[in-house]
Amino acid sequence: MLDYLPLILAGTLAAATPLIFAGLGELVAERSGVINLGVEGMMLIGAIAGFAAAAETGYGAVIGLPAGALAGAAAAAIFGFFALSLTANQAACGLALTIFGIGLSAFIGQHYVSYSLPGLQPIAIPLLSDIPLLGPALFRQDWVVYLSLIAFALVAWTLTKTRLGLLLKAVGEAPEAAHAIGYPVIAIRYGAVIFGGAMAGIAGAYLATVYTPLWVQNMSAGRGWIAVALVVFATWKPTRLMLGAYLFGFVTILQFHAQGLGISVPVQLLAALPYLATIVVLVLISRDRKLLQLNLPASLGKPFLP
Template sequence: MMIEITAILATTVAAATPLVFAGLGELVTERTGVINLGVEGMMLVGAIAGFAFSAQFDLSVFSALGVGAVAGMLMALIFAFFSLSLSTNQSACGLALTIFGMGLSSFIGQNYVSQGLPGLNPINIPVLSQIPFIGPILFQQNYVVYLSFIAFVLVWWVLAKTRLGLLLKAVGESPESAHAMGYNVLGIRYAAVLFGGAMAGIAGAFLSTVYTPMWIENMVAGRGWIAIALVVFATWKSARLMLGAYLFGGVTILQLHAQALGWNVPTEFLAALPYLATIVVLVVISRDKKVLKMNLPASLGKTFLP
């Protein structure tokens, strides 16, 4: 039984990695008062871009992640132009971006369906990987998982310990005051949106080149929406987001191991569990108005005109 639990937790860490990348990117974006509902579309375009370049040019996984990041940034730039420069509705722009990303990824990916890539082998960190129980879970993963750990530490440190983090929060709380103090609010928001797009693109490229690794139409399968929900679940705090990503990753993996564990549960119900959990969490969090009011960026989703 202990072997099965270890296997479930180890695969949970890998399954949560795209949620960590995409969630951290959306967290930084929303800290500046911008909500981008196009995470799903950016992840899909990042996934097909990373996969297509890898298949055509035999790129390394690291290069494929870079291609995915660039693709995600280009998608985010479209959103930023319409929602920030033209001051259109952010929610509508985000939804349109997701629909566009789904169509574009399907169009580009029609020649790559079911093609495979080598993927990545786990790295066994000396000494640490031999620690009972914890070793196989945390220290026998591929290097992209470790990159997600580094990304979390950097985002947490910037938001909690640096002047830049305070500036991002100030722009999210009162863009008018930040503008009056001489800060380029639109420039800061552009940078945050592009960062969010890059992280979503990396998350998508990880799915198609490492986690699967193959191209399947709409392979992101709602993870972009879960990443957005994670930000609310975490009440805009990076440490809680990391915890939430692993909780949702565990729910996703549970459906794959349930049959092997002998659980007599319909597969359709298990497949719906991550999305059901998302709805339940959002309902529970939304009931606590005090927590939301204390942590919600005051200008979230609101248009700013210099």
């Protein structure tokens, strides 16, 4: 068990990274009152954009991540047009975006099937990475893993300590009031949704250019949906989202080490574990209605028409 610990810990961090990006993005969008169920689609669009950019330029994740972010943001803008400007049902628009994203990424990805990329070298943080056992696991990661921590800090800080965060929450809690004082509710929501799309795009690009650097159709495999569930689990708080993401990273990585740990369950059933865990976690958090009601952005999912 102890031999596996560094491997499992390191794997957990990497597996959690796409969930952190996508989850933080969705959290910001939901805090502004918009539920975007299109995370899975935006992730896939980001994944193929990132993969194509990395493959065509040869610069890897350095160009792949920004490309993924741009593509995810563009996909989110389409969602925004229908869900915000036209006030269409947000849940259904998100579903449309997911169906569209799965199709579009598979369509473009046709050119890249079984094409692989070099991936990223881990960066060891001096001193910290020399700590026995934990050091190599936690402080010898690729730069995107560190970037996810910075993203967390920025989102958490913005939400709690800045005017922008206050504005975002106001728009999510009481859009009519925010509108009455003169704040541009729809513009702020567009901003939050597009930010969410960019983050989902980065998550997808990380999957395609770093985590498993070869193109596989539908490679996000439900991670976008898990990210949406994580936001509920986190009761819309960034710190809890991180906890949730690491928990899921751990569950995801467990299946690859199960055999070494002496668990003899068929791989196909182990692969279902993260989805079962999502259900369990949703049940645990949702059964406490008060907790959920207390934190739920009051206008979540409701279109705003001034």
